[in-house]
């Protein structure tokens with residue numbers, strides 16, 4: 001069984017956001033790029049399944065410009081077998097999904113994993129769009145995946161409700177946390193090996209987008225925190241009712 | 248522009264956010280014109296169905312099913328009804344279900360999609376909405392260029408507004424083919440009666456400062472008195488002290504309650520990403536330099552074990568007044 005993990009390249013989660021000169025993007029100077037946290041967990045699980053002999057090949061794919069290659073190399077160093085980069089600066093989730101759909105049309109996969117969201121634009125759309133474009137069976141909010149004799153056991157978790165499903169490929173799974181807890185990091189040996197693993201660059205087939213960013217701004221500053229003495233902690237309940245009027 | 252709202256059901260009733268979505272759609276129809284149509288799939292009681300009209304739905308559709316179709320079929324069913332209703336704006340809750348179904352629907356309609364929106368469009372021609380990006384660290388105005396426009400409204404950001412109309416109510420069956428699926432459900436663990444974290448107006452949350460899962464009794468007690476949902480920071484759920492569903496933040500749930508209580512939570516940037524939409528944040532931490540105080544509205548420097556009993560007592564008093 002072959003698995004595709006879709007990888008988004010995002011700023012480190014501690015990045016302080018500075019607005020770019022065009023007011024439509026953020027200023028990327030000095031930003032540390034990482035694998036989107038959910039994609040990293042998805043990749044971790046895919047590699048665990050490969051170690052267990054249940055997956056034959058783990059491929060990672062990204063739609064982006066050359067700037068994303070460090071992230072793809074890191075995925076290879078973590079253990080992915082090869083990487084595909086579709087060369088374009090995506091305008092929105094539609095551009096990403098339509099270019100990924102071409103990758104999958106050229107090379108079918110049994111399982112496709114997408115993170116539930118990308119921590120930059122928080123769109124939560126690429127997985128579902130990709131499934132829709134390919135008219136593929138898809139399962140959302142996946143927090144567990146196992147494989148036994150080509151049969152997939154998938155755990156979903158929504159609002160404290162748990163569901164266990166059985167299915168088979170081809171299927172697209174939208175991954176949330178729980179699929180793996182601690183993300184796998186590259187080993188020294190992995191970093192060495194990654195240098196010779198294939199990273200294929202394909203040209204974009206579509207640049208169509210459905211949305212366009214008109215302006216990016218910073219949120220308004222938060223007011224000062226009102227401190228209450230610990231001895232008098234009950235007072236806060238009164239303030240919530242009488243001052244903030246939210247209770 | 249007709250507006251269609253996908254209103255989720257739970258145990259025969261609308262999920263609470265359905266009414267907020269209808270209120271939003273009614274206000275939006277003041278800008279776009281057109282009809283406000285609500286569509287529910289699943290089991291729903293007659294008495295409950297009527298309530299959609301209290302908030303402005305003039306056409307109320309219920310498609311009956313004891314069990315929902317799988318994601319793909321549910322999306323296709325929605326596409327069929329969106330076309331039937333001649334709707335151009337489609338509204339979902341910005342929760343797990345909305346995020347699952349809306350993009351598949353968008354692919355079918357060739358629609359632009361805006362998730363996590365918190366208010367009405369600035370204008371509708373061109374159609375421009377504001378949404379949070381970088382987990383609330385920035386805001387983006389985006390233009391939805393496509394004919395069909397799909398919006399996902401974050402919970403508790405618009406509010407529920409009474410605006411009664413006289414509705415047409417329809418019930419329909421669903422063709423059997425929509426229930427065919429390659430997925431077989433082996434087991435489900437339901438939660439009944441509990442306040443859903445994503446919808447809760449008050450959230451009592453705690454972090455590693457609680458020291459042990461055995462100390463959660465007072466968190467639950469305070470939540471119970473206030474009618475609040477409980478939540479936690481990531482390490483707390485990673486350690487298995489609390490269920491994953493309670494984890495808020497960058498990699499967990501993003502919530503917008505009226506009040507968020509943070510007990511023994513340091514306020515790391517990834518945690519704040521999930522709670523910055525709260526109207527009021529109350530923080531209790533023994534370290535006066537904890538970053539949570541930078542985002543809190545009310546702060547108490549102190550030990551959770553000493554502060555919690557006092558708050559519980561005050562909450563109980565105010566609730567019985």
Ligand SMILES: Cc1cc2nc3c(=O)[nH]c(=O)nc-3n(C[C@H](O)[C@H](O)[C@H](O)COP(=O)(O)OP(=O)(O)OC[C@H]3O[C@@H](n4cnc5c(N)ncnc54)[C@H](O)[C@@H]3O)c2cc1C
Pocket residue numbers: 013037453454455456457479480481482483494495496497498499510511512513514515516517518521531532533534537549550551552
């Ligand atoms: C990619 C990534 C994603 C992440 N996503 C998330 C996320 O979604 N959500 C999330 O929460 N975190 C997330 N984190 C982790 C985050 O960086 C913090 O590590 C985490 O939020 C800290 O949890 P905490 O505040 O419970 O624990 P700590 O940081 O250990 O803080 C405990 C706090 O309790 C206080 N305290 C201790 N004892 C007491 C006492 N007796 N009384 C009062 N106060 C006390 C301490 O002063 C301290 O401030 C993420 C990290 C990364 C790298």
